[in-house]
Amino acid sequence: MRGTPSVFAALTSRTGMRRVLAAYAVYDFIEFYAWLTIILWAFDRGGAGLAGVAAVVQLVPAALLGPALAGIGDRLPRGTALALAHGLVAVLSAVTWAALAADASTAVVIGASTLLTTAIAVVRPIHFAALPQLASAPAQLVSANSLSSVLDGSTRFIGPVVAGVLVAGSGPTTAMAVAVAVAILPPLLCLRLGLSAPAAADDEESGLRGALGGLISLWRDWASLALLLVLAIDFVVTGALDILGVAYAKDVLDLAEDGAGLLIGSLGIGGLLGAFVGAWLSHGRRLARVVVWGAVLEGVAFALVPVWGLLVPAAVTLALTGLGGAATVVAGRTLLQRSTDDRILARVFAVQESTALLGSALGALLAPLLIDRFGAGQAWVPLGVGVALVAVACTIPVRRLEKRARYLPAELDLLRQVEFLAELPPYDVERLARNSRWVELEAGVVVLRQGDLGREFFVIGAGEVSITVDGVRKSGLLGPGDYFGEVALLRHTTRTATVTAESPLRVLVLRGADFLAAVTGGVDGSSITAEIGSRYDDQAA
Known part of the structure; x- marks a missing residue:
């Protein structure tokens, strides 16, 4: 039956969907806001080296433990699990604020923020698992998924900008206090949703086990592995950006934290546009060129960031970086769908998803090394050029993958x-x-x-x-x-x-x-x- 579906159809639901989406918007903001607040604090205390260590230490446990901890969403009623997960983010935001307020040791502050980052990694899977029970029609469910993705891209810009402004004006302790105040809202919004316990879980592997199974399934499938490599470099760029952006804003542009927040957040605007561009370009048969040239654009634009020596041109160039990366990811996932045996597709996507936080951790590890070797002004160049070269080197195998893909x-x-x-x-x-x-x-x-x-x-x-x-x-x-x-x-x-x-x-x-x-x-x-x-x-x- 035809209805009147829209990208905003989820907002017409009377089942608590609007409350859950509002909670997700606040959560999304906290994710990027709190992250940059800690990175700015670490940079101020110990430079790019400490900021890189803080990023890696926060990301690795989140990548390894987040999927397992999110399993509470399959053992409790989804509404209860969602409220608990949001509540844990609020509690650990307060713990991180307390460590900053007490001027605790570097290890204590990073340890608290690591717990916070891990809790943040738990929320998103439970949120998407809860949406089906809240939908009154398939159009509402698709709309809720789409709006959640739009919120991801929007807060990737808003969170760093607001964090930069508040850290510059009041310091990281006050900025984290704002995160604590805001974090109280999501668990309150998710109370009394009335969702039932989930159906019995199937036998599909997920998380780290699924990723390992996917790697085994793809062994010696060089074309698919090349595509996964191209997709992974987007996360390396994202992970490096937070450190490079702060260093460049402070050491080269002579700007305060608010300038760093604007610079870093501009990647989110480009990513939001790139998702639409990638979706439009993915309607055709030729996806390999979208994947490769999107990654080339991402790398070249990233390498050109320091050329201008001014905030606005650098921010625009970073937006182009985000556009190219997002287009590559959308087209790359579509190509995986066309070319992968459906029986192992879940495990293959587990590989791709598992590279996100780990790729970000690698980028955060590389950034201080590049700054130490080339300086804050030129550290962008080798990483950007490297991204473009990796994409070009993967052209032939990705094209082979396209040739075997089914296009209907x-x-x-x-x-x-x-x-x-x-x-x-x-x-x-x-x-x-x-x-x-x-x-x-x-x-x-x-x-x-x-x-x-x-x-x-x-x-x-x-x-x-x-x-x-x-x-x-x-x-x-x-x-x-x-x-x-x-x-x-x-x-x-x-x-x-x-x-x-x-x-x-x-x-x-x-x-x-x-x-x-x-x-x-x-x-x-x-x-x-x-x-x-x-x-x-x-x-x-």
């Missing part, structure tokens, strides 16, 4: 006519297309019958169908681009209507698990089928 333009075009599916990232639509199948039926055939168990989702490619509910035929017909079958999947119940072919019919059929995985942002929808649908009240098949 007819299926993709039809799926994008479904409003809420059109709002999904390109790589999710690609997975749906790869796992779909065409079915042709004669006129008069019952496609699905009211009372039968729902297992599939249908999109009409050609022909028309009629809808009958409780023996009463609905007015009008569904035709090409229309869809049906979502209600039973989301409710985990029987079909609510009978659908009959009124002419020769060609439909694209999606398995229920694949459909749910796409709209929930998960990998396997079978384990969450029961969590969504009792709230979905649309009267459609």
Whole structure:
């Protein structure tokens, strides 16, 4: 059934979705705000070397422990788990503030901020796991996932800018006190959501075990490994930026912390634009050039940051860095979808996701070494040039990967006519297309019958169908681009209507698990089928 989906559809939900998204916006702000506050504190106390150590020490435990700790979201009611995770961020923000206020030793402050960073890493997986239960329709769920991603990009700019201004004006202790005050809001917003305990977990590996399984699956698949390498360098750049940005703003531009915050935050603006550019460019067959040239743009722009010697041109250049990196990531994930066996896709994406924090840690480790060797003004150049060279060196294997990828333009075009599916990232639509199948039926055939168990989702490619509910035929017909079958999947119940072919019919059929995985942002929808649908009240098949 057609609705009126929109990127803002989640805001119409009456199930607590708006509160959860508001909590996520505050959490996202704290993530980038508190991070830069500690980096600025470390730089002031011990220069780029200490700032790099602080970054690495915070990131590695978060990368290793975050996925395991986030498992509380699979053992407790999702609302309870989300409130507890947000509450832990608030408590550890207060602990970090107390360490700064007491002028504690460097080890104590970094230790407290490491606990905070690890707690922050726990929230995001639980947030996305809770969204399905809060959605009243697939359009709301897709909208919630999209809005969460927009918040990620927006706060990547806002958080560092505000942190820089407050640290410059009042010092890191006062700045962290603001984080404590703000961090109280998310757990309060997530109280009494009324979410049930999750369905039994499936056997899919995740986290570090999934990543190791993915590496084993990709052993000697040099084309896929080359693509993963190109995707990983984006995180190296991000990790190095915080240290290089602070050093460059202070030592070269002679600016206070507010200038450093603006410089670092500009990467987020470019990343937000780059995600849209990457999605647009990923609709075609030729993805290898988007992946490679996006990474080349990222590296070249990064190397050019110190050329200008002025804040605004440097910030614009860093925005181009973020644009190139985001476009590479979107196109690269889409290419992985097209070229990877779906049976190991979850593990392959576990590899890609596991490189994020570890790549950032590597960048934070490299930054002080580059500053020591080349100075704050020129340390950008070797890293940026290195990124561009790695991308160029991976061109041939990435093109080979593109040649073996399955491109299904007819299926993709039809799926994008479904409003809420059109709002999904390109790589999710690609997975749906790869796992779909065409079915042709004669006129008069019952496609699905009211009372039968729902297992599939249908999109009409050609022909028309009629809808009958409780023996009463609905007015009008569904035709090409229309869809049906979502209600039973989301409710985990029987079909609510009978659908009959009124002419020769060609439909694209999606398995229920694949459909749910796409709209929930998960990998396997079978384990969450029961969590969504009792709230979905649309009267459609």
